[in-house]
Amino acid sequence: MTLTRSTFLQLAGAAALAPATLAQPGARMQTRKIPSTGEELPVVGCGTWQTFDVGPSPAERAPRAEVLKALFEAGGSVIDSSPMYGKAEGVVGDLLAAAGTRDKAFLATKVWTNGRDAGIAQMKESMRRLRTDRIDLMQIHNLVDWRTHLPTLKAWKAEGRLRLLGITHYTESAHGELETVMKAERWDFVQLNYALDDRAVEKRLLPLAQERGIAVLVNQPFGGGGLLRKLSGRPLPDWAGEIGCSSWAQLLLKFVLAQRAVTCVIPGTSKPEHMRDNAKAGLGVYPDARLLERMTREIAI
Ligand SMILES: NC(=O)c1ccc[n+]([C@@H]2O[C@H](COP(=O)([O-])OP(=O)(O)OC[C@H]3O[C@@H](n4cnc5c(N)ncnc54)[C@H](OP(=O)(O)O)[C@@H]3O)[C@@H](O)[C@H]2O)c1
Numbered sequence: 001m002t003l004t005r006s007t008f009l010q011l012a013g014a015a016a017l018a019p020a021t022l023a024q025p026g027a028r029m030q031t032r033k034i035p036s037t038g039e040e041l042p043v044v045g046c047g048t049w050q051t052f053d054v055g056p057s058p059a060e061r062a063p064r065a066e067v068l069k070a071l072f073e074a075g076g077s078v079i080d081s082s083p084m085y086g087k088a089e090g091v092v093g094d095l096l097a098a099a100g101t102r103d104k105a106f107l108a109t110k111v112w113t114n115g116r117d118a119g120i121a122q123m124k125e126s127m128r129r130l131r132t133d134r135i136d137l138m139q140i141h142n143l144v145d146w147r148t149h150l151p152t153l154k155a156w157k158a159e160g161r162l163r164l165l166g167i168t169h170y171t172e173s174a175h176g177e178l179e180t181v182m183k184a185e186r187w188d189f190v191q192l193n194y195a196l197d198d199r200a201v202e203k204r205l206l207p208l209a210q211e212r213g214i215a216v217l218v219n220q221p222f223g224g225g226g227l228l229r230k231l232s233g234r235p236l237p238d239w240a241g242e243i244g245c246s247s248w249a250q251l252l253l254k255f256v257l258a259q260r261a262v263t264c265v266i267p268g269t270s271k272p273e274h275m276r277d278n279a280k281a282g283l284g285v286y287p288d289a290r291l292l293e294r295m296t297r298e299i300a301i
Contacts, residue, residue, distance in 0.1 A: 029075035029282035032263045034164070035213035036188045041106065043257055044282040045078025046071050046275060047219060047268030053086035054270075065095045066272035072104045074279030080191070080217065080266045081130070082110040082141050083122050093131040102132060108189075108217070108266075110168060111149050112141035119149045123156070137189055139166040143174065143181060150185065164188035170219055172200045182208055191217040194262070196255045196299060197227055206261040215263040221256050222267060228252065237298060239291065244284035249274065251295075253281030258292055 031040035046067060054060035068079070081089045089109060096102045109126050111119045127133060138153055140146040146167060156162045166189030169178050175192075182190055182205070190209055194201045198220070209216045222228040231248045245251040249267070256265045267278050287295060 027283050029279060032260075034188065034215045034263060036164070036186075036215070041078065041215070041264050042076045042282060043262075043264050044074070044076050044253065044279050045080060045106070045108075045217075045264050045266040046076070046278075047266040048079065048081045048088040048092060049085050049268050051268045051270035052081070052088035052091045054091060055087070061091070061095065063270060063272060064091060065099065067269060067275045068092075068095055068101065068105075069099065070272045070275040070279065072101060074276065074282065076279055076282065077104060077106040078108060078217070078264050078266060079105050080108045080219070082112055083126055084110070084112045084141060089126055089129040093129050097131045106136045107132060108137035108139060108166075108191075109135055110139045110141035111153075112144055114145045114148070116148050116152060119145070119152055123152075127161075134160065135162050137164045137166055138162040139168045139189065139191055142169055143167055143177060146181060166190060166215075166217070168192070168217075168219070172198070175200060175205060179204055179208060182212060182214060186212075187214050189215045189217060189263075191219055191266075193220045194218045194256055194259075195221050195223050195227055196252055196295065197223060199296075202259070206259055210261045216261055218256050218262055218265040221253055221265050222249065225268075231299070239294065243287050243291065244280075246280070247277050249277050250281045253278060254286055255292070255295055257281060258286040258288075 029042045029044060031042050034041055052064055054064065079092055081092055083089060096105055107130055109130065111123055113119055113122050123138065127135065140149050153162060153165050157165060166187055167181055168191035170193045178192065192201050192205055228248055236248065240251055243254055245254060253265055253267065256262055269275050269278065
């Protein structure tokens with residue numbers, strides 16, 4: 001895919017805004033503003049789909065506790081979950097309670113059901129599992145019955161039970177509908193799929209989010225893991241060091257974060273060493289338009 005003029009200009013803007021030096025040891029993760037509130041959000045978070053859907057055994061829980069510790073130690077805060085992710089919400093809630101770190105987390109979860117009453121019951125259950133009386137971001141998962149849930153979400157926001165509202169999807173075939181919904185209402189957040197080999201959102205959805213002041217969470221930055229697996233046998237390009245990357249994971253996350261419309265990327269992981277690796281993409285400089293063009297040309301998947 002070649003760069004369009006508008007994409008080039010957005011990326012050139014991103015390069016101009018990036019810090020001029022590479023990350024120093026001990027540097028804190030960068031943050032970006034949530035447009036609707038001005039609140040600063042750390043740019044790398046943690047997804048929980050499959051990776052946090054585990055039982056109560058210490059062998060399963062301990063690595064996930066370390067993942068969250070690594071996230072916070074790196075200056076990150078965003079944890080994304082959903083009632084669709086099996087036991088993940090409960091695992092996150094238990095681990096935050098045990099570590100006493102609820103106040104370090106920006107908790108994002110979702111409503112994923114049909115009907116007003118079912119939505120209310122599900123959100124109450126999410127709060128119980130997450131062990132909190134206030135969710136930072138409630139998203140309508142895959143747009144399921146969004147018109148029905150929105151009045152409840154607005155009412156709960158007014159009551160302080162939810163701080164911010166959003167919508168999500170994960171596949172290009174839904175982008176037309178996502179665009180319509182982004183235009184139909186005022187959302188604090190949109191969550192969408194974006195990766196080096198999955199760039200459809202560059203054309204319309206990222207510019208639209210910027211235009212309408214909607215913060216963007218990016219899911220599946222590693223293509224659900226498949227993109228990283230394909231690249232893992234290949235040596236890192238010699239120019240990776242120019243943007244402070246020492247792994248393919250960091251390189252793929254910096255590709256996503258080069259877009260200024262992106263507020264935070266939420267790679268899923270069950271492994272503390274992967275969380276530490278991913279968090280490093282929140283430091284230093286991001287690829288400029290010249291390097292992005294080279295990335296998309298040379299990293300043909
Ligand atoms: N509709 C929606 O709203 C929607 C849809 C999809 C996803 N999401 C959200 O977005 C999050 C991210 O998407 P995703 O989890 O599907 O896919 P992803 O982040 O693209 O990939 C996750 C996979 O990458 C591996 N991984 C992570 N960091 C790594 C590293 N540094 N080195 C090597 N492997 C690494 C993980 O395995 P390890 O456990 O081995 O690290 C995991 O298998 C989800 O967890 C979920 O919270 C939302």
